[in-house]
Amino acid sequence: xxxxxxxxxxxxxxxxxxxxxxxxxxxxxxxPDEFEHLNAIAEDGSGGPIDSIVxxxxxxxxxxxxxxxxxxxxxxxxxxxxENGSYDTYVPMGxxxxxxxxxxxxxxxxxxxxxxxxxxxxxPQENVQRMVSGFLSPGVDRAARPExxxxxLQDNDYKIDVNAKLGHNEDKSxxxxxxxxxxxxxxxxxxxxxxxxxxxxxxxxxxTTDRVNHFLFKHYTQDGEYKEExxxxxxxxxxxxxxxxxxxxxxxxxxxxxxxxxxxxxxEVHLNEWLRQKGWLSYEGDDxxxxxxxxxxxxxxxxxxxxxxxNLEGRDPRGSVPEDEYEDVRAELKEKxxxxxxxxxxxxxxxxxxxxxxxxxxxxxxxxxxTVVPNHGxxxxxxxxxxxxxxxxxxxxxxxSFDNACLFVDDPDVRIGDADLYDIGPTLLDxxxxxxxxxxxxxxxxxxxx
Numbered sequence: 379x380x381x382x383x384x385x386x387x388x389x390x391x392x393x394x395x396x397x398x399x400x401x402x403x404x405x406x407x408x409x410p411d412e413f414e415h416l417n418a419i420a421e422d423g424s425g426g427p428i429d430s431i432v433x434x435x436x437x438x439x440x441x442x443x444x445x446x447x448x449x450x451x452x453x454x455x456x457x458x459x460x461e462n463g464s465y466d467t468y469v470p471m472g473x474x475x476x477x478x479x480x481x482x483x484x485x486x487x488x489x490x491x492x493x494x495x496x497x498x499x500x501x502p503q504e505n506v507q508r509m510v511s512g513f514l515s516p517g518v519d520r521a522a523r524p525e526x527x528x529x530x531l532q533d534n535d536y537k538i539d540v541n542a543k544l545g546h547n548e549d550k551s552x553x554x555x556x557x558x559x560x561x562x563x564x565x566x567x568x569x570x571x572x573x574x575x576x577x578x579x580x581x582x583x584x585x586t587t588d589r590v591n592h593f594l595f596k597h598y599t600q601d602g603e604y605k606e607e608x609x610x611x612x613x614x615x616x617x618x619x620x621x622x623x624x625x626x627x628x629x630x631x632x633x634x635x636x637x638x639x640x641x642x643x644x645x646e647v648h649l650n651e652w653l654r655q656k657g658w659l660s661y662e663g664d665d666x667x668x669x670x671x672x673x674x675x676x677x678x679x680x681x682x683x684x685x686x687x688x689n690l691e692g693r694d695p696r697g698s699v700p701e702d703e704y705e706d707v708r709a710e711l712k713e714k715x716x717x718x719x720x721x722x723x724x725x726x727x728x729x730x731x732x733x734x735x736x737x738x739x740x741x742x743x744x745x746x747x748x749t750v751v752p753n754h755g756x757x758x759x760x761x762x763x764x765x766x767x768x769x770x771x772x773x774x775x776x777x778x779s780f781d782n783a784c785l786f787v788d789d790p791d792v793r794i795g796d797a798d799l800y801d802i803g804p805t806l807l808d809x810x811x812x813x814x815x816x817x818x819x820x821x822x823x824x825x826x827x828x
Contacts, residue, residue: 391630391810392577392579392630392810393632394579395579395580395632396568396619397583397584397634398584398615398619398634398635398636398784399583399586400637400638401615401783402640402779402783402784403426403428403639404782405598405640409609413612414616415616415617415623416634418620423789423790424791424794425784425786426785426794427639427782427784428799429780429783429797429799430639430783431449431780431798432736433683434778435683436585436588437454437456437469437497437513438454438456439799441454441475441477441498443635443637443799444496445479445480446800446818446819446820446821448737448739448800449737449739450739451477451820452475452739453474456682456683456685458681459744460669462743465668465670465672465696466669466670471501472501472511473501474498475498476741478818480579480807481503481579482505483812483814484579490576490577490579491579492508492571492576492579492582493509493510494512494568494581495512495538495564496512497583499512499515500514500520501521508571510523512583518532530567530570531567535563536563536566537559539586540560540589545593554604554611557611560586561586561614579810587636590608592775593774593776595608595641595642595776596643599642600642631788631789633786633802634784634785634787635784635786635802636784637799639779639781640782641754641779641782642755643756643777645721645770645771646756646757647720647757647758648760649680650760650762651766652768653680655768658678659676659677660672668762671762672696676696676698677707684760685746685750686746686747686748687747688704688707688711688747708732711748726752726753726756726758732747733747787805789809791826791827793826797824799821803819804819804822805823807823808823
């Protein structure tokens with residue numbers, strides 16, 4: 379490491395973190411030729427599989443990774459969350475994350491952070507030296523600050539995200555081309571600001587990896603038409619990570635991690651349709667399309683991914699389940715979910731977690747009563763319209779997994795054993811030599827030296 383053989387002179391260690399959204403550890407370990415540079419980090423430092431969180435969904439995972447606490451503290455449970463005392467839902471943004479981000483701790487210590495393309499960070503924060511928001515941002519013009527950053531990104535055709543709709547086409551050529559263009563622009567932006575060298579924490583995320591996995595993962599696992607293109611894309615990802623590593627000064631530790639694993643998708647599971655067929659969910663009128671259309675006879679409903687809410691009196695506007703029946707009704711639903719099997723005879727659920735077991739914190743009032751962590755092959759959907767069947771298929775052939783996320787750190791004193799996403803935050807703070815209260819985190823530092 380060390381294109382620059384000088385230190386800045388202030389004596390403080392620095393960290394460059396690169397997220398590779400949805401990249402499973404097994405993909406890296408099983409393909410050493412395509413992942414020369416990531417495997418080199420594992421050999422020179424540390425690398426291994428880690429667990430994600432419940433639920434393993436990017437909108438919940440990145441707030442958890444960047445704060446070190448569970449959704450009960452971050453207040454973000456998924457791509458769509460429910461308002462208290464209402465059937466209204468909203469898409470969580472950066473302002474909805476209620477816990478302290480790693481870069482806030484850096485800036486609070488009078489040090490500087492550059493934050494680029496992290497999901498669930500829109501709008502960009504005013505207190506951070508430099509930030510461009512990631513996934514769900516409306517465009518660079520509103521997602522980047524200060525002005526110099528916005529101008530640079532616009533002048534260099536930076537894209538917030540790949541056009542995922544292209545992945546729906548049977549011919550994946552346009553999607554793959556767009557994925558490469560998005561990746562190339564992301565690397566050039568990261569390279570530019572790595573070289574600017576005015577940060578203590580650089581935190582950047584490649585999210586195109588997740589998009590490629592959603593539409594090409596089965597091609598990889600089952601020797602499909604686009605397996606070669608899949609591996610070529612990842613060879614470029616690894617090459618870019620290697621080049622970024624070479625640019626880092628000697629006082630910088632590099633870390634690379636994914637927020638969840640990935641596996642092959644066999645069946646989409648339409649959980650609200652399952653509830654309807656089992657008599658747990660019904661709607662007002664025929665043209666139902668959203669949560670607010672459920673009627674007062676409904677006992678439960680679902681939001682993605684695999685989150686179940688009891689339609690509870692006193693909590694839900696048309697709640698039908700009395701509070702004194704809550705535990706029995708939830709236990710009955712939990713048992714039914716644990717016994718749900720797919721067309722192939724395999725159980726849909728790996729585990730069914732209760733609210734109390736999965737979440738804790740000041741913002742657990744909107745937590746789901748049950749959360750299903752699916753077995754590999756089952757992707758949990760929760761629309762309120764558009765499916766007459768519980769099991770089906772769609773344009774995606776890859777899905778998130780709770781297990782098999784990855785972490786690589788260019789430091790042999792980091793021990794990656796029984797680790798999960800919550801351990802990354804305190805580990806980065808230790809690598810930065812920043813003080814913190816260990817009780818603030820749901821994880822613990824993986825750095826072994828004092």
